Amino acid sequence: MVMDVLIVGAGPTGLTLAIDLARRGVEALVVERDAGLFPGSRGKGLQPRTQEVFDDLGVLEAIRAAGGPYPARMIWRDGERLGEERMFDAIEADAGTPYTEPLMVAQWRTQEVLYARLAELGGNVAFGRAATGLEQDADGVTVRFADGTTARARYVVAADGGRSAVRRALGVGMTGESVDPAPCLVADVRLTGLERTHWHTFTRSDGTVVALCPLAGTDDFQLQARLAEGRAPDLSLEGVRELVAAHTYLDAEDVTELRWASDFRPRTGLADRFRMGRVLLAGDAAHLHSPAGGQGLNTSVQDAYNLGWKLGAVLRGEAPKTLLGTYEEERRANAAAMLDLSTAVHRGEVRRGKATVQLGLGYRKSSLSVETRTNPTGIRAGDRAPDGTVTGVRLFDAFRGPHWTLLGATTSAVGVRALPAAPESYGPGVFLIRPDGYVGWAGDSFDGVEAYLAEVGV
Known part of the structure; x- marks a missing residue:
């Protein structure tokens, strides 16, 4: 059996693409190496342009119900409350731009909404199937899985994250740079003793930052920490408790539960190619961002949105295969610009606001324009x-x-x-x-x- 499209990865990128293809009547299967959907809050900011995409895909109402607005940031320095500041420069809504404020939705909730929409359209995700390699020919692609099985598709889309097995199997390189040498930690925690009206940011003169953000639509807080160079993040409950107690006014016991945690070092990466034959790269498999400014998940969703209609037209025989060449043409340049932007936000060179909501992005230089x-x-x-x-x-x-x-x-x-x-x-x-x-x-x-x-x- 040969399916139209095999999508590797059930994150926001893969699910968005699967939804777009399903409403076009394209047969697509999503395969995910893990046993279930991603459990963390990591990519929690949905920019106005992504909200427009979700409006079109029929999920915006559910997405809004799953999250809420961003609170103001409360700044603490060496134990002293300095005051609050808006997270974003205000943008005035008008008839052409109904959505101007970023929306906070924990990534796991966004994926639940997308997964439900895909199921509603008759789509499917096969969990516990880790892609390990592939071969392609003039007619299609055969993907190999860790369990020894294979699958055949006319096209394959790699949406399997920054460590993409598909990208590596293709031999496509990724060029980037370190944005910040400091080790970082992100976690979802339950805690007591901290009001939920602000995003609390505790800073120290040595550059250490610990932030606790109330996750809209949940009872959790997202913990973000930039640690001193040379300090290894401790992802255990005890380690998180120690971190919070050392850098905030909370006690260790105020952290009652650790629900998910991950460590990383902020860096950028841009794949040398977004397409090789019948295999296309999207999302983190194609570009890696600093989390500052909330560009990564949003750029990834728009990769899928750009690719969906093009794959649909080619697979239905309505458009020449050359149409797929415009995916890399349009999205790689866009991703490169967003990488520069997210790095500038991380370094404090650009404010969150008009530049980061992604409403001004376009394709004027595209051959399709x-x-x-x-x-x-x-x-x-x-x-x-x-x-x-x-x-x-x-x-x-x-x-x-x-x-x-x-x-x-x-x-x-x-x-x-x-x-x-x-x-x-x-x-x-x-x-x-x-x-x-x-x-x-x-x-x-x-x-x-x-x-x-x-x-x-x-």
């Missing part, structure tokens, strides 16, 4: 398509689904929904919106739309 207007103003080909209202129809409602959307003209093309105009904020012209919410083509009139659609396989 065709701008034919003589003097374009407002939104251009390659830009994110803002929300708005046309003849009583909200654009994000019109965009929702696997189709394209044409603003400012009519068409009989299958798979394209048309509205008679674009909002004034777009500027004058006709706009063709891709399934992932970016402007693919823009022109002064309808002329050229059909040729573009034929080229991309609609």
